[in-house]
Amino acid sequence: VYTVISPGFRSQVQPSIDATAAVLGRLQERWPQEVVLGGGKAPLKTLDYYPYLFLSAFPSLTPQDIEGLSLAGLLYVHASLLYDIVMDRTEDAYLGTVSALRLQAMQMEASHLLYQLFPPAAAFWEHFRRYLIEYADACLQEQRFAVGARPWHDYTEPVALELVVKKNGLSRIALAGLVELSRDNSRFAALVEATNLFHIANQMWDDLHDWKDDLHNRLPSLLLSRLVPEWPVQVNDTQCRDVYEQLGRTLYYGGHAHYVLELALDSLHRADRLTADIPDLWWHDVTAPLRDKCQTLLQDVDHIVRRNMQRARVQPRFTLCLPSALDPWQQVAWDSLDFILRQWQMGFGEVRHIMSLPARHGFSVSQDYHSSDIFQRALIADALCDANELLEGQLQPWLDYEVAYLVSCRLTSGVGGWSYYPSVPEIAPDADDLGQVMQAMLRAGHQDAVKEYCEPPLTVLLRDNARPDGSLETWILPTYGRTPQQARQAEFNRSRWGSGPDNEVMANQLYALTLYKPLDYAATVQRGVTYLETQQEDDGSWVSKWYYGPYYGTAVCLRLFAVARPGSPAIPRALQFLRCHQHPDGGWGLDEASDPLSTALALLGLAVAQDRSGERQDYERAEHALTYLQRSQDADQGWPQVQFIRPRMHDPYGSRTITSMYVLKAAVAWHRWAAAQAADRYQKIAVMGGQ
Amino acid sequence: MSMQHTTDHSQPAGAPASVHEVTSLNVENLDVQELERRLELAAAAPDPGCWILGKF
Numbered sequence: 001v002y003t004v005i006s007p008g009f010r011s012q013v014q015p016s017i018d019a020t021a022a023v024l025g026r027l028q029e030r031w032p033q034e035v036v037l038g039g040g041k042a043p044l045k046t047l048d049y050y051p052y053l054f055l056s057a058f059p060s061l062t063p064q065d066i067e068g069l070s071l072a073g074l075l076y077v078h079a080s081l082l083y084d085i086v087m088d089r090t091e092d093a094y095l096g097t098v099s100a101l102r103l104q105a106m107q108m109e110a111s112h113l114l115y116q117l118f119p120p121a122a123a124f125w126e127h128f129r130r131y132l133i134e135y136a137d138a139c140l141q142e143q144r145f146a147v148g149a150r151p152w153h154d155y156t157e158p159v160a161l162e163l164v165v166k167k168n169g170l171s172r173i174a175l176a177g178l179v180e181l182s183r184d185n186s187r188f189a190a191l192v193e194a195t196n197l198f199h200i201a202n203q204m205w206d207d208l209h210d211w212k213d214d215l216h217n218r219l220p221s222l223l224l225s226r227l228v229p230e231w232p233v234q235v236n237d238t239q240c241r242d243v244y245e246q247l248g249r250t251l252y253y254g255g256h257a258h259y260v261l262e263l264a265l266d267s268l269h270r271a272d273r274l275t276a277d278i279p280d281l282w283w284h285d286v287t288a289p290l291r292d293k294c295q296t297l298l299q300d301v302d303h304i305v306r307r308n309m310q311r312a313r314v315q316p317r318f319t320l321c322l323p324s325a326l327d328p329w330q331q332v333a334w335d336s337l338d339f340i341l342r343q344w345q346m347g348f349g350e351v352r353h354i355m356s357l358p359a360r361h362g363f364s365v366s367q368d369y370h371s372s373d374i375f376q377r378a379l380i381a382d383a384l385c386d387a388n389e390l391l392e393g394q395l396q397p398w399l400d401y402e403v404a405y406l407v408s409c410r411l412t413s414g415v416g417g418w419s420y421y422p423s424v425p426e427i428a429p430d431a432d433d434l435g436q437v438m439q440a441m442l443r444a445g446h447q448d449a450v451k452e453y454c455e456p457p458l459t460v461l462l463r464d465n466a467r468p469d470g471s472l473e474t475w476i477l478p479t480y481g482r483t484p485q486q487a488r489q490a491e492f493n494r495s496r497w498g499s500g501p502d503n504e505v506m507a508n509q510l511y512a513l514t515l516y517k518p519l520d521y522a523a524t525v526q527r528g529v530t531y532l533e534t535q536q537e538d539d540g541s542w543v544s545k546w547y548y549g550p551y552y553g554t555a556v557c558l559r560l561f562a563v564a565r566p567g568s569p570a571i572p573r574a575l576q577f578l579r580c581h582q583h584p585d586g587g588w589g590l591d592e593a594s595d596p597l598s599t600a601l602a603l604l605g606l607a608v609a610q611d612r613s614g615e616r617q618d619y620e621r622a623e624h625a626l627t628y629l630q631r632s633q634d635a636d637q638g639w640p641q642v643q644f645i646r647p648r649m650h651d652p653y654g655s656r657t658i659t660s661m662y663v664l665k666a667a668v669a670w671h672r673w674a675a676a677q678a679a680d681r682y683q684k685i686a687v688m689g690g691q
Numbered sequence: 692m693s694m695q696h697t698t699d700h701s702q703p704a705g706a707p708a709s710v711h712e713v714t715s716l717n718v719e720n721l722d723v724q725e726l727e728r729r730l731e732l733a734a735a736a737p738d739p740g741c742w743i744l745g746k747f
Contacts, residue, residue, distance in 0.1 A: 209734050248723035257726075289736075297733045304726055312720045349722030354729055356736070369732065371725070 009282045013052045016063040017044075020071045027109055034098050035105045038078050046286050047077040051174045053283040057191060057275075058182040068117050069177040075110035077170060079103045083139070118180055127176035131169035138166035145220040145231070152220075152231035160222035161200055168199035190274045197271035198287055204264035205294060208257055212244055222263075226256045241636070252305055261298040265291065296368045304349075304371075311347045318344075318398055322391075329671035330390070332629060336664035337387050339638035340380060343657045344398070351376045351657045355647060357424050364488075370421045374409045375433050375645075376658060377402055381440035383661045386668040399444040406437050410453050414486055417457030417476055420647075426496075428475040428489035429457055431465075432546070435509035442515045450516060461509070462524060470527030471501035472509060474545075497648070503535050504544040504553040511560045529565045532557055536570050540577030548643040548652065549590040551601035554578065555608075562608045571613050578602050582621055586628035590643065596632045597642035597654075599625050600662035607669035619677070622670050629663055639663050 028037050039048065046053070051070045055061060082103040086096055118124045142163055144150040172192050179185045207214070207221040214221050218232045227247055235243050251257050268291045275281055320341055325331035343350055351373045358368040381402040388395040411417055417429030418437055434457055441449045457476050464480075465473035475493050477486055493499045510528045513521035536542055536557075537550075544553035554574055561568050578588075581602070587594025588602040603625050606618055633639055634656075641654040 209730060245723060248727065249718065249721055252723055252726050253718075253721050293733050293736060297730065300729050301726060304729065308721050312717065315720070345717070345720045346722035346724070347720070349725030350728075352725050352728070354725070354732055356732065369729065371729075 006280075006282060006285055008280070009052070009285070013049065013055075013063050016052070016067050016070070017049055019064075020049075020067050020074070023067075023071055024074070031105050035101050037102070037106055037109060038074055048074050050077070050171070051178055053286065054175060054178055054191060054281065056280045056282070057187040057278045058178050058184055060182045060184060061178065065181055066178065068113050069174070069181065072110040072113040072117070073170070073174050073177070075106040075113070076173070079106040079110065080135075080170060082106075114177075117177070122180055124173075124176050124180045128173055131173050134166040134169055138163045142167075142220060146218050148232050152225070152229075155220055155225045155231070157222060157225075160220075160225060164200050164203045165196045168196070168203075171195040171199065187278065194271040194274040195283075197267040197274070198290075201264035201267040201271070201287075201290060201294070204260040204267070205290065208260050211247075211251065215244075215247075223251070223256060223260050226259070227251055227254075252301060253309070257301050258298065258305075261294050261301070264294045265298065268294070299367065300369055308347055308349065315345075315347070316397070316401065318401075320394065320398075327671060327674060328626060328630070329667045329674060332626065332633075333387060333390070333664050333667035333671060335633065335637040336639070336660040336667065337384075339636065339660045340384075340657060340664065341398075342636075348373055348377060348380075348657065351380070351655050353645065353647075353653045353655075355421070355651065357421065362426075362492075364425050365423065367423070370423050372421050372423075374406065374418050374422075375420060375436055376655065378406055378433070378436040378440040379658065380661050381406070382436070382443060383665045383668075385440070385443035386665055390668060390671075396445075400446075403441055403444050403446045403449060406440060407449055407453060414483060415457045415460045415476055415478060416453065425485055426488055426492040428477050428486070428493065430474050430505070431461055431472060431476060431509040432474065432502075432505040434458065434461070434476065435505070435512040438512035439508075439515060442512070466524070467501065470529075470531035472506050472528065473499060474502045474505045475499060498545075501531075502545040503532060503542045504547060504556050507532060507542075507553070507556040507560045510564065511556065514560070514563050525560075525564050529561065529568070532560070533568060533570050536573065539580075540570075540573035540575075542574075546646055548646055549598055550577075551588060551598045551605065552644070555601045555605040558605045559608045562611075566609075566612050571609050575606065575609055575613055575615075575618075578605050579615075579618070579621065582625070585631075586624035586626075587632070588625075594628055594632075595642045596629055596639040597644060597659045597662055599628055599632075600659070600666040603666035604662070604669060607666065607673060610673055619670075619673070622673075626667075626670070629667075 024038055031037060039045070049070055050073055051066050052063060055063065055066070079102070082099045085099045086103065114124075114128075141150070141159075145152070145155050172195070175188055175191050175195070179188050204222070207223040211221070211223055211227070213219075214224055215228075215233055215235070220231065224231075227250060233243075268287055271287060272284070275283070318341075320337075322334045322337065325334055352371045353373065353376065354369055354371045356368055357363050357365060357370050359365050381399060384395050384399055384402070388399060406418075409418060409422065411419055411422060411429055415429060418433035419427045419429050420433060421427050434454060438450055438454050438458075441447070441454070460478050461472060461476045464478050465476060467473070475489070477490055477493075482490065490499075506528055510525050513525055518525075532542070540554075541550035542553035542557045543550065547553065554577065558571065558574050561571050561574075581588055583589060583592075583594045585594050586599075587596070588598040589595045590598055603622055606614075606622060610618060629639070638656045639659040641656045642659050643652040643654045644658055645653040647653060
């Protein structure tokens with residue numbers, strides 16, 4: 001990722017950076033290969049050319065004037081970063097040795113450069129000495145807290161912030177060097193204060209992001225001082241998940257995340273005020289992204305916390321009594337149902353798909369990050385319907401709640417329907433959401449809701465988005481009389497995510513039609529199935545645009561074909577594809593490694609076509625897959641997150657709840673199949689006994 | 692505010708074996724997973740201090 005600082009910086013400073021690189025290269029030739037000077041091949045970071053960021057505060061200096069200072073700073077910064085390795089990872093002797101040698105080499109070379117720039121009596125050296133003394137003091141204090149040699153209650157906010165400032169004093173050395181070179185100290189005090197405030201803000205962000213690592217590595221922080229009453233915290237591996245979950249709850253719902261983010265923002269605001277009168281200060285290109293990151297995160301944390309508190313107050317009571325499992329399939333189904341229920345109790349936060357779709361990328365939005373669970377909850381409701389049939393309707397109140405939620409998420413303008421991200425006006429309602437919501441509503445017994453909320457967008461889809469070849473577009477947009485918003489959606493379809501039919505979306509929507517009014521929509525479904533037959537790959541699978549791997553598309557196409565065209569030659573070809581791709585461990589996967597999501601989807605594909613096209617060995621394949629699913633289950637009864645939806649390149653979505661939901665569906669399907677086979681055998685024996 | 696979850700493996704097949712009872716205002720029902728995912732997304736955003744200008 002190239003995040004380019006102001007163009008002026010690049011054009012003015014790049015020649016100096018290149019010159020410094022050449023000097024560094026010559027220095028490096030004198031040292032053994034392992035004794036790397038600087039950051040080696042790592043991308044350049046702010047600290048690698050730090051003094052240049054303040055150049056406009058010292059107008060008499062040119063980039064060339066501070067090349068030596070910059071190189072000395074680079075060496076010193078990387079040496080100081082190695083202190084962390086030496087201090088934190090002493091158990092690795094080789095790493096410790098190399099780090100210490102690199103540290104020594106860089107300090108020597110940096111000192112050699114600095115002695116050429118500043119005479120021994122220069123004030124610069126006094127600043128340097130003071131920094132080193134303060135740095136040493138801060139490291140020792142921190143270590144005392146870390147090992148419990150100093151009482152935890154002494155780790156107050158002023159102490160924590162003082163340690164941050166003392167540990168980041170190298171900034172002051174860079175500024176002191178600039179003052180010495182320019183003979184101008186008019187900005188020194190303000191810049192020192194501003195950079196101290198920036199370091200505090202940056203540390204607050206780090207404290208929040210790394211709080212689990214800090215706890216694990218026993219590194220004290222202001223955030224942890226607010227969170228845990230005793231130090232050091234003893235957490236063994238078995239307690240880890242529970243302790244982190246409880247502390248995480250306190251961190252967010254106790255307002256501590258809010259507090260450190262506010263502190264970061266306040267510090268950045270004060271830093272900006274201190275430097276507001278310095279024109280074109282490149283350093284602001286460093287502070288602005290941190291401010292944006294903290295600002296948007298704070299808004300979203302506050303929003304999510306408020307929403308969850310509100311939901312937890314009103315979410316109804318639900319009691320579930322699971323009978324003992326009749327076979328291993330049902331046990332797997334009950335385990336996943338238990339896990340899904342627990343996620344429901346927590347508001348399905350784990351399921352939510354959060355994506356960055358900011359205004360700067362052309363979206364008419366007020367927030368950068370968008371979150372949605374509509375499609376996912378419609379999928380889950382469908383799986384709950386499978387389980388509900390085994391539980392004699394026990395899940396009905398839960399299903400009613402979910403259907404009401406889906407109704408509440410519908411679009412109330414345009415053609416209605418559901419959009420994957422309703423908070424992004426450029427995203428049109430789509431046939432995948434519509435088809436999945438229809439399935440959930442119909443199977444949960446809410447035909448009236450389908451008539452009221454699904455028929456209007458369905459009418460537009462079948463009237464304006466159907467093609468002569470039998471395919472259906474994914475996006476639901478009227479051909480004529482488009483509103484400005486719909487015109488904009490059409491433009492975004494064209495330029496961003498593409499228009500046209502998508503196999504898996506069509507299969508999902510057409511299957512919903514077979515559930516809703518099979519006779520009324522028979523012609524549409526048959527035309528669509530004919531189209532999908534032409535889209536089958538040579539290996540028997542179907543390609544999905546919006547989902548990872550071949551198993552989702554193949555499973556939903558098989559489900560449609562099994563009810564709409566059970567004699568299609570596409571079915572045995574697809575089954576053969578599934579049979580051929582089972583791994584020796586019993587699972588299926590996106591590559592050589594099996595994963596529980598691909599396995600559950602492949603099992604579903606195999607199950608739906610058993611009546612007409614099954615093989616005797618399919619049940620053996622399924623039982624082999626069952627052992628894989630049992631082995632891949634997590635301790636809390638759920639299954640791991642696997643890449644599922646592919647909203648854009650390199651931006652995968654996966655969810656433990658979604659994986660567990662497909663495991664539930666597959667387990668129910670094969671439990672039914674096993675039970676039906678057993679009943680069939682029992683009947684035959686009874687008939688034979690009667691004879 | 693209460694939550695019960697019991698599992699009795701000694702029950703015969705078909706008998707109730709697992710009971711969940713959930714009521715509102717249960718602190719245990721406050722999710723942190725979405726918040727953690729949001730934090731990770733913020734961390735994955737381009738590092739403002741990680742520009743690639745030249746090569747050492």
